[in-house]
Amino acid sequence: MSEEQKVERKLFDEVMVPCYAPMQMIPDRGKGARIWDQEDREYIDFAGGIAVSCLGHCHPVMVDALKNQAEKLWHLSNVMTNAPALRLAKKLTEVSFAEKVFFANSGAEANEAALKLARRWAVDVHGPEKSEIIAFTQGFHGRTFFTVTVGGQAAYSDGFGPKPGDVTHLPYNDIDALKARCLTAPVR
Numbered sequence: 061m062s063e064e065q066k067v068e069r070k071l072f073d074e075v076m077v078p079c080y081a082p083m084q085m086i087p088d089r090g091k092g093a094r095i096w097d098q099e100d101r102e103y104i105d106f107a108g109g110i111a112v113s114c115l116g117h118c119h120p121v122m123v124d125a126l127k128n129q130a131e132k133l134w135h136l137s138n139v140m141t142n143a144p145a146l147r148l149a150k151k152l153t154e155v156s157f158a159e160k161v162f163f164a165n166s167g168a169e170a171n172e173a174a175l176k177l178a179r180r181w182a183v184d185v186h187g188p189e190k191s192e193i194i195a196f197t198q199g200f201h202g203r204t205f206f207t208v209t210v211g212g213q214a215a216y217s218d219g220f221g222p223k224p225g226d227v228t229h230l231p232y233n234d235i236d237a238l239k240a241r242c243l244t245a246p247v248r
């Protein structure tokens with residue numbers, strides 16, 4: 061990496077909103093499970109996509125697929141669908157329990173959708189009063205207002221005015237509290 065291309069970690073503190081606290085080391089390239097920083101120091105990347113997209117770095121099959129698609133069709137809005145998305149959705153329905161697929165851009169959106177789906181199902185099937193979400197404290201499910209609210213950490217969810225309602229928090233990992241809450245929850 062040339063000296064002109066390098067950036068210093070302090071630039072993050074200068075120009076980025078501080079909702080994350082990344083490591084001092086700045087990765088420059090990767091291969092498989094390894095990454096190299098700007099000084100060419102080698103690391104094993106145990107973080108991956110925080111256990112979500114742990115596909116390793118620069119696998120040739122993935123690089124080819126990305127390059128081919130990038131040279132063919134770039135971003136589309138939701139007013140059009142496309143063959144790769146539909147083929148992937150079909151595959152997912154074939155190998156999982158699901159009949160339908162919702163593609164999201166982030167974990168927060170996926171979890172937000174899951175929470176909305178759970179509520180919509182309960183409201184449609186049992187009635188409008190069935191909106192309670194039972195969650196644990198010390199969670200993290202994403203940075204949307206609903207997901208930080210369900211996450212139950214004041215540092216992420218407080219200070220933005222009224223939160224989405226009807227979310228009950230129990231102590232983290234307290235299964236007895238969960239059982240008690242489910243057994244004593246008022247029948248609505």
Ligand SMILES: Cc1ncc(COP(=O)(O)O)c(C=O)c1O
Nearest residue numbers: 110166167168169200201202203
């Ligand atoms: C456990 C967990 N859930 C959800 C999320 C949110 O995912 P994203 O950052 O893709 O919105 C994260 C992100 O760090 C996470 O660690």
